[in-house]
Amino acid sequence: MPLTELFVTALYRATLAEHGAPVDQDELLSSCISIAEDDEAGQEWSEAHGYPGYTSYASLSDLPTRFPIFADLVAVLDAHVAAFATDLALDLGEGRLELEDIWINILPEGGSHSGHIHPHSVISGTTYVAMPEGTSALRFEDPRLPMMMAHPTRIEGAPERLRPFVHVIPKVGEVLLWESFVRHEVPLNMAEDERISVSFNYKWV
Template identity: 70%
Template sequence: MAQIESLFVTRLYRARLGEYGKSIDPNELEASCYSIAEDDEAGQAWCEENGYPGYTSYASLTDLPWRFPIFADIVDALDSHVKAFAQDLAFDLDGRELKLEDIWINILPEGGTHSSHLHPHSVISGTTYVAMPGGSSALKLEDPRSGRMMAAPTRTKEARRELQPFIYVRPEVGDVLLWESWLRHEVPMNLAEDERISVSFNYKWE
């Protein structure tokens, strides 16, 4: 009898941010994100110059955990989540650690998108979700083999989840999602009238 097994699995970690560390008040975090965005003139200018929808602190603020205690609490929790994910991935870290490389705010307005991309200089990337109003975009993950499937037929709509070329994950406020940084992902158009707010981050091996 034929045997079929799944090989080279892509892992996705999903948990509640508050499972580790201090409890994070989502309302306080949302207010902090808006306050930072309002004061970050360099970030506003970068977004305008680069046609970036809404606001991101990615290109302007590199020290959120130092500036704002609530972000230090987030990093404390993320350190534990990333450690758990690294253990699941069976990484041999050779006595070194995965450490936070950068963390930034994303405020995506109605009609805004974040195009498909990856994070090539990191090991684990992820996002925790601050505000997800009705109609907010899901996270779209792409099968990393797609570029090698030039002659393959498309999958049926009924194909098992692990065989789909794209996976859509709809997080809730307070969720944290982690994936390996080579995994291509995007945020499709935000159809919510209100802004979608998230905090993204990268971890490197050092």
């Protein structure tokens, strides 16, 4: 009998330019590098918490007000998140999805970011600023995996929708969005150059 597929885990993937004015990728790249070089608090936090490379997650909470390029970026992200919310049929009532936080990630060769979710948010995502050849993908985990204690593995070549893990290789200028409960990670960066991205969360207000 035909199958009915239930409980979809959606991934939104688009170029930034598909909504709003194009974001200057060169300016965004140079801004990320400049901010990382000057952000001593972020460097110290990254080192203290064993984060390879640099993240502004715990040090700079106001990137859009400090740097115009990030304000431009958020304006475009707002439109993408609104489109994704429509795709997900989210009933926001009188509320809306609003940026909660946004931060820079710089992973050098050998750097990785272990599996995690983003609690207290509705939509999370990342846009990509530098993706050198051979760098790591973004790996998503089936949210049902913890409940599959006695479940057989999937056969080799199983359709992507049935795999417990899916690897996505983004391109510079792309944005990926997912619901914040979806566990994800960045495997080891095998490229010699830095992998640079900007991640963010949106909350329901």
